[in-house]
Structures are given as structure tokens and as C-alpha cells.
Amino acid sequence: MKNIDMTMTTTSKYSYFPGCSLATTAKENNASLIGFFKRMGIELDELPDWNCCGSSSIHCIDTNLSIMLAARNLALAPAGMPLLVACPNCLLRLKTAQLKIAEDKELRAQYEQNLGRPFDPDLKIYHVFDLLDQIGRNGFANRIIKRLDGLRVAAYYGCMLSRPPALRHEKRHNLLMENILEQTGAQSVQWSNASRCCGTFLSVVHPELVTTMVNDIHLAASAAGADCIVTACAMCHLNLEVRCALPSPVPILHFSELLALSVGDPKPDKWFSRHLIDPLPLFRSKIMKKDTRKV
Amino acid sequence: MIPNTKPNTYREVIDCADIKPTIPGAAEAILKHSGVNINLCLHCRCCAGGCPFTAAMDYLPNQVIRLIQFDLIEEALQSKTIWTCVACNTCSAQCPMAIDIPAAMDTLRQLAIQHNIPIAEPNILAFHQLIKGSIERYGRTHKAEIMLRYKLKTRDYFSDMLTGLRMFVNHKLEVIPSRVNDRTALNNILSAHR
Numbered sequence: 001m002k003n004i005d006m007t008m009t010t011t012s013k014y015s016y017f018p019g020c021s022l023a024t025t026a027k028e029n030n031a032s033l034i035g036f037f038k039r040m041g042i043e044l045d046e047l048p049d050w051n052c053c054g055s056s057s058i059h060c061i062d063t064n065l066s067i068m069l070a071a072r073n074l075a076l077a078p079a080g081m082p083l084l085v086a087c088p089n090c091l092l093r094l095k096t097a098q099l100k101i102a103e104d105k106e107l108r109a110q111y112e113q114n115l116g117r118p119f120d121p122d123l124k125i126y127h128v129f130d131l132l133d134q135i136g137r138n139g140f141a142n143r144i145i146k147r148l149d150g151l152r153v154a155a156y157y158g159c160m161l162s163r164p165p166a167l168r169h170e171k172r173h174n175l176l177m178e179n180i181l182e183q184t185g186a187q188s189v190q191w192s193n194a195s196r197c198c199g200t201f202l203s204v205v206h207p208e209l210v211t212t213m214v215n216d217i218h219l220a221a222s223a224a225g226a227d228c229i230v231t232a233c234a235m236c237h238l239n240l241e242v243r244c245a246l247p248s249p250v251p252i253l254h255f256s257e258l259l260a261l262s263v264g265d266p267k268p269d270k271w272f273s274r275h276l277i278d279p280l281p282l283f284r285s286k287i288m289k290k291d292t293r294k295v
Numbered sequence: 296m297i298p299n300t301k302p303n304t305y306r307e308v309i310d311c312a313d314i315k316p317t318i319p320g321a322a323e324a325i326l327k328h329s330g331v332n333i334n335l336c337l338h339c340r341c342c343a344g345g346c347p348f349t350a351a352m353d354y355l356p357n358q359v360i361r362l363i364q365f366d367l368i369e370e371a372l373q374s375k376t377i378w379t380c381v382a383c384n385t386c387s388a389q390c391p392m393a394i395d396i397p398a399a400m401d402t403l404r405q406l407a408i409q410h411n412i413p414i415a416e417p418n419i420l421a422f423h424q425l426i427k428g429s430i431e432r433y434g435r436t437h438k439a440e441i442m443l444r445y446k447l448k449t450r451d452y453f454s455d456m457l458t459g460l461r462m463f464v465n466h467k468l469e470v471i472p473s474r475v476n477d478r479t480a481l482n483n484i485l486s487a488h489r
């Protein structure tokens with residue numbers, strides 16, 4: 001019974017950790033995610049005054065600092081309410097910190113001294129995928145206002161399905177995006193690069209290397225006949241947009257944008273203007289023309 | 296002999312005849328610091344086969360582990376590999392021995408800093424330190440400032456100008472940082488890590 005988590009199915013309010021990317025470069029990701037959940041009757045309460053989890057950098061140069069930065073966010077989480085995390089990297093940092101502090105007395109003492117409150121090893125930390133998995137399984141056909149029929153999507157996971165060994169017993173979410181998007185009428189393609197890392201910070205330090213990889217990812221999606229690539233991580237989204245050097249790149253959509261769109265969130269134009277590869281032409285030809293309502 | 300997948304691009308470690316042990320005990324240091332027992336590695340090379348960045352590495356991920364098993368710690372600490380690793384977990388998710396390879400890399404990177412080892416990828420370290428600086432100032436990362444400071448630090452002013460401009464126009468780079476208000480706990484944490 002240990003694996004059946006009843007809090008997931010009964011809770012409709014979560015405290016929410018957006019993380020730096022969703023709060024800044026990927027505001028459209030944040031807004032569409034909140035919009036989608038709202039329409040699904042789930043309320044997200046942003047963690048007040050949250051801080052950066054340490055990103056992909058701090059754990060490289062200072063393990064203890066990385067744990068403590070993540071820990072400050074754990075300490076801010078209201079008791080008894082699960083914490084929902086949007087960014088897959090933030091999720092790893094927060095969960096790793098929770099595990100390490102739970103099993104190390106010294107770290108626990110540090111936590112209590114720095115943060116002035118007892119450590120809660122039972123705080124539930126979920127990723128957006130955990131919640132979407134439930135929603136997908138219950139089905140949300142009755143909430144769909146705009147079907148995405150005919151849209152061919154290449155679901156891109158990057159490294160987010162890979163976990164460190166300490167978290168290997170947790171549920172895996174392979175094919176989650178495909179399963180959910182197909183409920184909206186979209187068609188998923190099979191392709192070779194769904195789980196190829198986007199390059200993260202190497203995009204800054206070794207842009208040539210990452211450009212080669214990102215071009216490959218775009219080419220693979222085109223070859224599979226996809227109209228767009230769908231991402232569930234703001235960092236992937238940014239790298240796939242800024243590092244593509246092909247003359248006709250494939251539009252990159254946030255998973256949350258398609259979800260929000262399908263349940264009738266009316267703001268796609270506002271989100272799309274923040275993209276570096278304009279998804280509007282695709283959107284107009286594939287989705288808007290089937291709808292009489294003005295979006 | 297196991298066929299080498301990329302025979303010419305990587306320094307030969309396994310067949311190296313003139314191995315001279317240097318600082319012993321690195322495997323224990325990694326075990327103590329990150330809880331990872333690299334002696335479990337059986338060199339199946341699943342990690343090396345899956346790692347997306349071997350093209351930019353001088354040793355394959357398991358070769359770094361092999362260096363340490365041979366007590367060739369300085370070689371490992373001077374490698375590009377420990378800095379190129381982005382901790383994507385592609386390797387550790389596949390490792391049959393459940394070795395947390397990126398966590399071992401974390402320890403190696405930190406050992407290299409502590410022991411003033413020449414850093415094979417100084418710009419990667421510079422980037423990480425800029426992220427740290429941003430967190431020290433704002434409690435969050437401020438991308439526009441990080442990118443600017445990175446340009447100044449690496450004296451590379453012109454590459455990527457267009458990318459930066461596009462990001463700016465599309466509101467991806469913000470001028471005003473998003474920041475933490477109550478710094479009490481943050482300062483407690485940061486003061487121990489100057």
C-alpha cells in the first residue's frame with residue numbers, strides 16, 4: 001500500500017514553488033500552468049518569498065550550500081499542504097535536500113539553527129507531472145473546450161525522466177505528455193530525441209556544442225513529422241529556442257500552454273509573443289481555423 | 296578486450312602502463328562527502344554510452360572513476376570531464392550499480408577548487424560562481440545580470456549579441472531582478488559559505 005498516495009487525489013490546494021525560470025524568462029509557462037490548474041479546480045498558493053534552489057550550479061561548487069538553499073524553501077512550506085514544484089531541476093534539488101536532511105543529524109541541526117523551525121521529513125513534494133498523471137488517469141475530456149485535433153506533437157522530456165539513484169523507487173512518468181495530449185486530440189509522434197539532454201548551462205559556456213545538439217533535436221522532430229516540440233521544463237524550452245541555428249526551426253511549446261489552451265484559457269497570444277520561435281502561424285493554421293470563437 | 300567505442304578521442308586509462316599512484320584515498324573522500332561508493336563500478340560503460348556530452352570530455356565518465364580507483368586523483372581533478380558534466384542523471388539512471396555519478400562529480404569539482412588544482416574548464420566554474428553571486432545578492436538568479444557579467448568576465452563581448460537582443464525584445468531578460476524580501480534565514484545560510 002505504501003505506493004498509493006491518497007493525498008494526491010483528495011487535495012485541491014497546493015503550495016507552489018515556481019522557481020527562477022518560471023518567475024522570469026518563462027512567465028508564459030507559469031501563467032498557463034496556473035491557468036490550467038485553476039480550470040481543473042486546483043488552487044496553487046505561491047510559496048511566499050521563496051528563493052533559488054541553487055539551480056544547476058550551486059551543487060557543483062558547494063554541496064552543503066545547495067542543500068541549505070533548497071532547505072529554506074522547505075521551511076517556508078505551510079504544514080499539512082503538499083508542495084508542488086514546476087521545474088524538474090528544482091524538484092531534484094528540493095527532494096535531494098529533504099532526503100539528505102532526513103538521514104543526517106548534523107544537517108538537521110543546521111537546518112533548525114539556520115531556519116528556526118523543526119524539520120518536517122513528511123512534507124510531500126510533488127512535481128507537476130505527479131498531478132497531471134492523476135488528472136490524465138481520471139480523464140478530463142469534459143473540461144476540454146478547444147480540441148487540438150490534427151496537431152502533431154513531439155513530446156520532449158530532456159533529462160527530466162532520469163533520476164539520481166536515491167530517487168529510483170519513485171514513479172516514472174514516461175509517455176505522460178503523450179497520453180495527456182492525445183486526450184486533447186493532438187497526435188504524438190515517435191521520435192529519437194525525446195530524452196536527449198538540452199545542454200543546460202553548457203548553452204552559455206559552449207554554445208557551439210549545444211547548437212549542434214539542439215539542431216539535431218529540431219531535425220529529428222521534423223523528420224518524425226511533428227508540427228511542434230512540447231517541453232515540460234523552462235530551461236529545455238529556452239535552450240531549444242535560443243540555440244537552434246536552422247533556417248526553419250520547429251516551434252517549441254510549453255506543455256502547460258497546450259493544456260491551458262485546450263481547457264479554454266483565452267490568453268495564448270500573450271504567451272506566444274514571448275517565444276523566440278513564433279508559434280502563431282502554426283497555431284493559426286492548425287488550431288484557430290477549426291474554432292469559430294475568437295481566441 | 297572490451298572494444299573501445301571511441302578509441303582515438305580519449306586518453307587511454309585502462310591500458311596505461313606507467314600509472315603512478317598520487318594522493319590515495321579519494322574514493323573514501325567521495326564516499327564520505329557524497330555518500331557514493333565508486334568502488335562498486337564494474338566499468339560496463341553504460342554511463343559513457345548514454346552521456347550526451349562525451350564529445351566535450353577528455354575522459355569518459357567511467358574513466359574518471361577508473362582514475363580514482365587507481366588513486367590517480369590529480370588526473371581526475373584536472374580533467375575537463377568533471378566540469379563538463381551537467382548532472383543530467385542520464386548515466387546514473389542507467390547505472391546497474393546505482394552509482395550516483397553526478398554526485399561523485401560534485402565532490403571532485405569541490406576537491407579541485409579546495410586544492411587549487413588548475414581548472415580545465417575555467418568558464419564553467421566562472422558561470423557557477425556568477426550564479427552564486429546572483430543568489431547572494433537577490434536570493435534568486437537574475438539572468439540578464441549573469442549574462443552581462445559572464446561576458447565581462449570572459450571578455451567575450453560580441454558573440455551571442457543577437458541572441459541576447461532577441462531575448463531582451465521578447466521579455467525573456469528582465470532588467471529588474473526578482474528577489475527575496477526577508478533575508479534573515481538566507482543570510483544565516485550564506486554567511487557560512489562566503
Ligand code: SF4
Pocket residue numbers: 335336337338339340341342343357360386389390391392393394396
Ligand atoms: S554505468 Fe555504473 S557500473 Fe557501469 S561503468 Fe558507469 S558507473 Fe560504472
Ligand code: SF4
Pocket residue numbers: 342345346347348356379380381382383384385386387396397
Ligand atoms: S550526469 Fe554528467 S556524466 Fe552523467 S550523463 Fe549527464 S553529463 Fe554525462
